[in-house]
Amino acid sequence: MTEITAQRWVLTARPQGEPTPENFRLESAHVPKPGEGEILLGVLYLSLDPYMRGRMSATKSYAAPVELGAVMEGGTVAQVLRSNHPDYRAGEFVLSHSGWQTHAVVTPKQILRRLDPAIAPLSTALGVYGMPGFTAWAGLREIGKPKPGETLVVAAASGAVGSAVGQIARLRGARAVGIAGGTEKCAYLRDELGFDAAIDHRAPDFAEQLKAACANGIDVYFENVGGAVWEAVWPLLNEYARVPVCGLIAHYNDDSYRSGFNGELPVAADRLPALMRSVLTRSLTLRGFIQREFVQHYPEFLREMGDWLHHGQVLYREDIVDGLEHAPEAFIGLLKGRNFGKLLVRVADPV
């Protein structure tokens, strides 16, 4: 009866610094059977996102870590293969959070929403029309609030969140300055997505280029990177600038960062008083957020983003890796900026 073999990636060790392939183990098993009221999902796409680095460490972040030996966490687009629940039937497409595996048995509570491929391609439910797109939309709606004529800066700008941030800011009438790694990504931002400027953070004169591109200063900095980009942005922030703090990928492999307040910190110039002085004298807003805080606005997001996608006002790019077996190396590359667009693993084709 279980002729198909299921596969899953489990976490075997917590990384010291950068994750390595040895932190993961690919396990094979029989395809699980759904019990009473349960549903068997076959995963089509697995989303790979920077937040997963946090789940690999034991330190408490805003969510519990993945246990050693447990399946790696992750959002998925899946197809119902078998259903013992009256609300779902085989063949339907759903958004779930079933992790780095080919199959999962879930209850309806673990299904986030039904997907209709006629409305938008299924894979977009993991990108521009899903959590990353909602992160961009909600972070701007609730915190960044770009106004016509203002200047917004976003890094990792060709990625899933950043590309949506810049395009939404432009739709709200603001100037969008994108930061990305390499000339190819910068050209994409300017020529295809319509960013007003794009700057390569690898350029030796990166900070000067950023300053030149932001002649009127920066009103919104959508922070998803930290590190050297934040240091270049900070002096350019205008009075009343808003900084939605959405991620800090530059630090995710840094154990001193992860250890938080009680750990060993790099001995260097302590910039904390200088930051607080900037916050005070320029009336800055720094606001951390996780998209789930704003979940009550999700239907509004789906309407507005659906409309933009339908009319080609928001474009997106996907970087699709074929085969679940490549998930760890793709994820390790994501933390180094090797992907170009929303990173997805194609796990299987629809039945």
Next chain:
Amino acid sequence: MTEITAQRWVLTARPQGEPTPENFRLESAHVPKPGEGEILLGVLYLSLDPYMRGRMSATKSYAAPVELGAVMEGGTVAQVLRSNHPDYRAGEFVLSHSGWQTHAVVTPKQILRRLDPAIAPLSTALGVYGMPGFTAWAGLREIGKPKPGETLVVAAASGAVGSAVGQIARLRGARAVGIAGGTEKCAYLRDELGFDAAIDHRAPDFAEQLKAACANGIDVYFENVGGAVWEAVWPLLNEYARVPVCGLIAHYNDDSYRSGFNGELPVAADRLPALMRSVLTRSLTLRGFIQREFVQHYPEFLREMGDWLHHGQVLYREDIVDGLEHAPEAFIGLLKGRNFGKLLVRVADPV
């Protein structure tokens, strides 16, 4: 005709670190004569406030520095001695910003508002019923937003801003934990102002005491101090905590702070990434502000605070120094926390 001699304190040198008496010079002059449309003020009270330290340095803050040789800046309660303007007549009391001097010639634009001693004592226009009280009220209304049952922490809690912050938070239903220097100030906070707890920041186990007083964490930290207090508060901040950043008096005499982003920073642990991680993982809000941003709410403040004062729901304490000649030493003491309550200089009695 000018039988009275006017006096004024001018800035003669910019301080290196702590201000000293040598940074100021007391000058005497004839009482100035108001021209056409002008008004001669006789200062009754001069307000001394921490922000004045910023004006003594050449570094741009949120306001221009006082020029060398110019009169030190400051808010005043004054009486109209002579008026060449139809809207004002001799004997009236006004709030102005006429600086560290006994007399000033102003135009109506330089008069902030008329004062009625029947509504509140004149001196309160420089404290609880003026700029410091409004700073507390507006910082809580717009940023801190204490809710019933939440815990608010404020330092310099027996001072002009801090004492208002704690009392307003309690009127909004929150718990107020005050931090002050010395047992006398702490007893005042608890026994007279009704703070739920008061902690002496000079105690060797200060951080432990603060933690014990905030068993449910901290939801609002009204930041007017910085330094060691901020370091003790930060680990206790709850998810979604709000930090109105109103002042950083612990750093005002620190040249490395003042030099801002481009200057020499203390070589120590760099806590910037750790702070950004806290902002991200606990969805914190840090928001700098200057009260003038919220000036449209001033009438509402006057109504609400006037009502509280009238009903004894907000109490205040003044630390009054007699004689303009003592202004520099009183100001230097303010930066060291030597005052107990709103610091004022009584310059003259009403005519």
